[in-house]
Amino acid sequence: MQLHLVDATYELFRAYYSPRPGTTAPDGRDVGAVVGLMYTLLALLRDEGATHVACATDHVIRSFRNDLFAGYKTEAGVPRELLAQFRLAERAMEAMGVVVWPMTELEADDAMATAAARWADSTDVERIWICTPDKDLAQCVRGESVVLRDRRRERTVDEAGVVARWGVRPASIPDYLGLVGDSADGFPGLPGWGARSAAAVLSRFEHLEGIPAVVGDWHVDVRSAPTLNATLRAHWDEALLFRHLATLRTDAPLPQAKPEELRWRGARRTEFRALCEELGQPKLAERPHLWQD
Numbered sequence: 233m234q235l236h237l238v239d240a241t242y243e244l245f246r247a248y249y250s251p252r253p254g255t256t257a258p259d260g261r262d263v264g265a266v267v268g269l270m271y272t273l274l275a276l277l278r279d280e281g282a283t284h285v286a287c288a289t290d291h292v293i294r295s296f297r298n299d300l301f302a303g304y305k306t307e308a309g310v311p312r313e314l315l316a317q318f319r320l321a322e323r324a325m326e327a328m329g330v331v332v333w334p335m336t337e338l339e340a341d342d343a344m345a346t347a348a349a350r351w352a353d354s355t356d357v358e359r360i361w362i363c364t365p366d367k368d369l370a371q372c373v374r375g376e377s378v379v380l381r382d383r384r385r386e387r388t389v390d391e392a393g394v395v396a397r398w399g400v401r402p403a404s405i406p407d408y409l410g411l412v413g414d415s416a417d418g419f420p421g422l423p424g425w426g427a428r429s430a431a432a433v434l435s436r437f438e439h440l441e442g443i444p445a446v447v448g449d450w451h452v453d454v455r456s457a458p459t460l461n462a463t464l465r466a467h468w469d470e471a472l473l474f475r476h477l478a479t480l481r482t483d484a485p486l487p488q489a490k491p492e493e494l495r496w497r498g499a500r501r502t503e504f505r506a507l508c509e510e511l512g513q514p515k516l517a518e519r520p521h522l523w524q525d
Contacts, residue, residue, distance in 0.1 A: 404434045
């Protein structure tokens with residue numbers, strides 16, 4: 233079997249900011265993001281033939297990482313019309329019959345990382361597709377058996393692709409982000425460290441602890457190596473903190489013990505059609521190609 237782990241928070245944002253005209257429910261609510269999410273998931277199930285699917289959401293955008301770093305991403309700046317659709321999106325996915333992992337203390341990325349770690353070595357699983365363009369999840373990639381899938385760009389990234397794109401192996405992605413930062417998650421990285429220098433150093437030493445304290449032992453072709461080393465030593469604790477923020481958890485409380493429990497058995501006819509009526513989407517009500525009843 234092949235597992236599709238979907239970053240539903242990303243898909244919801246993607247649908248909200250798409251150039252398509254807005255969609256309003258009969259009661260006046262903005263439901264465009266939810267409707268867009270439903271269409272893209274149904275396309276995954278129909279057109280891409282996904283059979284075992286789970287969708288992870290940031291049920292609460294804040295997580296334990298906000299307690300570790302004050303600048304970490306929050307709901308600030310997210311349009312109220314979009315925030316109001318998160319719970320509705322989870323209802324919609326449940327009505328579609330897919331497994332939903334709504335995260336509170338942890339994040340959607342942690343749920344997908346947990347699932348990938350839990351089932352990567354399962355003899356029943358041929359491949360795990362992590363459906364997101366988020367580079368954080370690159371740390372979960374394993375050879376060609378656990379890959380990232382950017383469905384919008386129709387691009388698949390395996391382990392060789394991670395190295396080609398970021399210059400480091402998957403295990404070094406948290407260290408890489410600890411040095412360069414991640415603006416999407418709200419932490420800055422270290423001054424002067426960029427993608428090229430971080431990749432050059434970590435491709436040789438893999439982790440922060442492996443970088444020699446004496447710059448003469450680096451033997452890496454990077455500009456301003458003495459300055460970069462001095463910055464790393466002066467901001468060592470920050471680098472470790474940022475790496476910790478970027479390191480995905482693999483202990484999320486997912487209720488499914490076996491990958492077979494992710495099998496999609498069809499939409500729940502009564503719930504799905506009632507929701508489509510609530511959203512004012514009669515055409516969407518006929519879109520599923522498989523029903524549970």
